[in-house]
Amino acid sequence: MLANYFRDHTMNKVEQWQLAVRRKLPLEQKIAMSLNRIRAWDQFWDLVSVSFSGGLDSTALLHLVRSILPDTQAVFVDTGLEYPENKQLVKSTENVLIIKPKKKFRQVIEQYGYPVVSKRYSQYIREVRNSKGYTATKRLRLTGYNSKGEFSAKSMIPKKWQYLIQSPFKINDRCCFWLKKQPLRKIEKMGYMPFVGTRAAESNQRAQSYYRYGCNAFDMKHPRSTPLAFWTDQDILDYIRIFNVPYSKLYDMGYKRSGCMFCMFGLPFEDSPNRFQRMKLTHPKHWKFCIEKLGLGPVIEYIGCQWNIVQPTLPGFEKMIFGLPE
Ligand code: SF4
Numbered sequence: 001m002l003a004n005y006f007r008d009h010t011m012n013k014v015e016q017w018q019l020a021v022r023r024k025l026p027l028e029q030k031i032a033m034s035l036n037r038i039r040a041w042d043q044f045w046d047l048v049s050v051s052f053s054g055g056l057d058s059t060a061l062l063h064l065v066r067s068i069l070p071d072t073q074a075v076f077v078d079t080g081l082e083y084p085e086n087k088q089l090v091k092s093t094e095n096v097l098i099i100k101p102k103k104k105f106r107q108v109i110e111q112y113g114y115p116v117v118s119k120r121y122s123q124y125i126r127e128v129r130n131s132k133g134y135t136a137t138k139r140l141r142l143t144g145y146n147s148k149g150e151f152s153a154k155s156m157i158p159k160k161w162q163y164l165i166q167s168p169f170k171i172n173d174r175c176c177f178w179l180k181k182q183p184l185r186k187i188e189k190m191g192y193m194p195f196v197g198t199r200a201a202e203s204n205q206r207a208q209s210y211y212r213y214g215c216n217a218f219d220m221k222h223p224r225s226t227p228l229a230f231w232t233d234q235d236i237l238d239y240i241r242i243f244n245v246p247y248s249k250l251y252d253m254g255y256k257r258s259g260c261m262f263c264m265f266g267l268p269f270e271d272s273p274n275r276f277q278r279m280k281l282t283h284p285k286h287w288k289f290c291i292e293k294l295g296l297g298p299v300i301e302y303i304g305c306q307w308n309i310v311q312p313t314l315p316g317f318e319k320m321i322f323g324l325p326e
Contacts, residue, residue, distance in 0.1 A: 014214050019200055019207070022230035027238055031064070034227040037215040038065055041195065041225040044218065048225075049073040049192035051184065052096060054086025054248050055258040057197035060236050061228055062093070063245045065195055073097055075187050075194070079179040081105055081260035084283070085250035092246075099186060103178045105262060106294060112178075113170025114299050116264045117161055122173035124157045128165050169299055179260075185222070193223055200229045253282050262290045267305050276300060276307040 022030070042048050050062045052074040065072050074096040078087075090096055103111075115122055124141040131138040136147050144156035157165070164171060184194065200210040206229075209217065216225045228236070233256075240247050250258055261283070267274060273281075276296070280287040291297040291307055300307040 014211050016211065019210060019230055023201070023232055025230075027235050027242075030231055030235060031239070034064060034215075034231075035068060037225060037227040038068065038195065041193065041216050041227075042069055044216075045193040045223075047073075047191045047193065048195060049075045049097075049187060050195045051197070052076050052090060052093070053197075053258070054082060054089040055197070056236050056240065056247060056251060057199065057228065059089070059245060059247050060239045061195060061197040063243060064227070064239070071095070072195075073192060075099065075184075075192070077101065077180055077183045079105065079260065081179065081262055083248070083250045083255075083258050083261055084286075085253070086248045086258055089246065089248045097187075099183045101179045101183045105175070105179065108172075108175050108178050109170075109294065112174045113172035114264060114296075115173065115175045116164065116171055116299065116303050117268055118265055119173050119176065121157055121161055121164075122171050122265075125161075125164050125171045126173060128157070129171075164303070167302060169295075169302075175263075188222060193225070195225045195227060197228055198226050199231055201232065254278065255282075261286055262294065262296060264296070264300065264303065264305075267300065268303055270305075272306065273309065274305060276305075277309050280307075280309055 022033070025033075048069070050058065050065050050072055052058045052062050053076065062072075062074055072095075074093065076090045076096050076098050078098050078100050082090075090098070113122075113126070128138050128141050140146050140152075140155050141157050142162065144151050144153055146152070146155070187194065198206055200207040206226075209220075210226070210229045213220060215227050215229050217223055231239075239245070248258065255278070261275075261279065267276075276287065276291070279290075297307050
């Protein structure tokens with residue numbers, strides 16, 4: 001009964017204006033709201049876990065969850081693409097279950113293709129390349145028009161990126177499935193229902209999911225709770241600082257975000273120095289491996305980005321903030 005109360009009480013659709021209001025609340029109030037959602041999730045399921053990558057968001061989340069549920073299992077998916085500093089933090093954290101995906105990044109890119117520009121465009125490019133003849137899907141992805149003659153800009157590959165359909169290498173959006181989703185399904189089968197540190201502001205897809213389910217997505221095909229969904233970047237930094245939470249050294253090396261080291265999603269939209277140029281300075285061995293051994297150099301050039309640096313310091317690099325920004 002109590003579990004159902006929590007479920008009904010927190011499974012609210014959220015309007016756009018409500019998210020805007022929540023994002024402006026003081027941190028203290030956000031923490032209280034997030035703790036309510038964490039309690040509700042824990043009350044409803046037999047087993048819960050925290051997806052922990054060693055990045056700032058999941059570091060703050062794990063600390064918050066364990067402040068009221070100290071024995072909560074943390075789960076780290078060792079994709080082989082994590083920054084060594086994040087891995088170091090994971091290894092020094094108690095009660096972390098480490099799982100490995102069935103496939104490695106190299107296998108995924110060889111078998112399916114490279115993840116480039118964005119997940120959505122990689123998917124559309126794959127669909128067009130796999131189409132036999134001028135199918136409805138192919139027309140939609142190339143022109144934005146569906147069978148009823150309705151136009152949707154979001155459904156097409158922007159003209160700027162349509163040349164990628166002819167690329168001399170394979171492009172695919174399956175990487176996230178093999179490296180991240182498939183291992184988490186394993187955890188789900190063990191009965192763990194995850195807390196995840198994703199936030200609505202990170203992408204349109206995450207915002208839409210938040211409007212539809214709120215923080216606790218009980219009715220999703222793969223249920224998950226995102227108690228920090230309405231937090232800002234600054235909230236995460238403030239939380240880590242106020243509660244003196246140990247965090248990855250990566251953020252003292254000028255990085256604002258972590259994520260997969262060799263991913264090319266979002267790369268064309270990044271300022272210089274981009275993640276690969278920065279990696280050459282901070283993680284030269286990893287850089288050499290991905291550029292030379294995994295063949296990322298030509299792919300990065302093909303999408304119009306830089307992977308090398310000609311000067312020891314790049315314009316812009318000196319502007320990077322070392323240590324967590326205030
Ligand atoms: S974020 Fe990029 S590199 Fe990481 S799993 Fe997804 S597609 Fe692969």
